[in-house]
Amino acid sequence: MRVVLAEDLALLREGLAGLLESAGFQIAASVASGPDLLAALLEHRPDVAVVDVRLPPSFTDEGLQAALEARRRVPGLPILVLSQYVEQLYARELLADGSGGIGYLLKDRVFDVEQFIDAVRRVAAGGTAMDPEVIAKLVTKGGPPISRLTPRELKVLKLMAQGRSNSAIAARLSVTERAVAKHIANIFTKLDLPVSEDDNRRVLAVLAYLNR
């Protein structure tokens, strides 16, 4: 799988590249600024891009802007955004087109290499990988329908919103997959969401609901 990598700090860029290469990814391009990123994304059309939010020359949210622009031109281009902080506002913008292939994680999630690589693969496959912190904020903000969920359902919802599959959730909570499916059915009924089999559409439905 070909990856475009955007990170302005050389140390981190090298580290990420090493990490991804050792996991079998191929680095198509490794850039350090917003304009370069946009050009690289459009030129290489990678299987997935790993992008730092803050990039030169302006050192504002240039990585995010380039990612959004690239996805406007190439709908569904899978992009995993990394940041020192997560903002609901940015999560919303990334999810706005509803086409999946989006990840938004805190940089420290890279520490857990296995999970990070898993997230990159999930995004590359058109799935979602939202940082637990974003999900936690979204869920606490939820209002009355969310408060109708049981604690166990809430846990399932959080894992689901991160982009985990039924089997992953089952493993995480040490229950059977059938139990997870039942919880999910309950959640969808309580939140009044259309039931969907596809993992990714399911996640997006939940996020869209939480993001209203």
Place this chain on the structure above:
Amino acid sequence: MVDGGAGVIERSGAAVVRGLALYLMALVIGVLLCCVMLMSITLIGVGAGLVLVPPAGAAVRRYADRYRELTGRWTGTRIDSPYAPAPEPRAGLAGWWDRTVHTLSDQATWRDLLWLLVDPITGVVTALLPAALVAEGIYGVLLASGLWMPIYEVTGTEWFTFVPVGDWRTAVAAGALGALYIGAGLWIARPMLALHGRWAARLLAPTAKSRLARRVQQLARTRSEAVDAQAAELRRIERDLHDGAQARLVAMGMSLGAIEHLLDRDPQRARQLLAEVRRNSVQALNELRDLVRGIHPPVLADRGLVDAVRALALDHPLPVEVSADLDGRPAAPVESAVYFAVAEVLTNAAKHSGAQRVWVDIRHCDGTLRVTVTDDGHGGADPSGSGLRGIERRIATFDGVLAVSSPPGGPTIVTMELPCASSSPKTSHS
């Protein structure tokens, strides 16, 4: 003209009454206060003045301020209070001396006194005349309606201005003249009142010098507050770093040293310590993130005030609606001050208001950045509470003002206004 006529007469009538009220104030209270004040000053020589001047001066100021307020409301000439802020007086007798000196050394005191003396004289024309004309006119009309007869029987011919009223013919003439007086009184009432206002402003408004003095005083105060706030902020950051990230890095370094030793002897324990180091590093990052948010929130740096407030709204426990009309971005320090002020107000709304919804409106017009935060809670917010006072201080550095309207039962409306010459339109990311 015809349908507007009633309104014009009503407004003129109001002007007549207001002129009369101002004149009576000047004649009764003003003159009395003037006498008291002058007497107090002359008594300084025998010591009693020291005790009399401060309260007398305060009474004069209260009266003059009330007069300014009424004049501003009625004549359309806004008159600001000119007094220099009182210094902190010493205790005991020395305090009385300080207050006396402060009262007498303020130029505004003498201008007030001059006004108290002059107002009853000049006010005859500017404030009283319309009312006098109307009153005389009404008398004339009353004469014409038959009042002349009993008067004629008792005192003989009654002169109404230049008309000797002795029979119906002359009485009607007096009535016609009276009507003319009423008309004239109403006619001149509003311009006269406006003139009165302008004239009052000449003596009662702050002089350029006292304006400057007040401005300097205000700048000195807000500057020292800003410097204090900044120093406190730096201390907080230093403490947070020292107790937080810095301490964690030290702990991580120590753990790594221990791991080095344990690697061969006790790999199991080394692995445990490694996990701990990782937890510590995540924790340190979290603390640094929180610290950065408190210094300069990333969204504010990235996108500016409006999106930063939108991000705040998203993180807020209540539904917050943000509307904005800003072209370009205000200067960075203003943005930051307003952002933290809004954050504080939103926190207050969540904690104390019992609100279900909050609205934030940000707009820029006529060189002023105006931010309004409204909630549908139960009201009763205390504008002198420490939170709102802190916000006031924060924006005072930029000559900003804070207004709080929070009647019991709500809603609470907090308005901030900051002069903000031109929000330089930067190329915004879209």
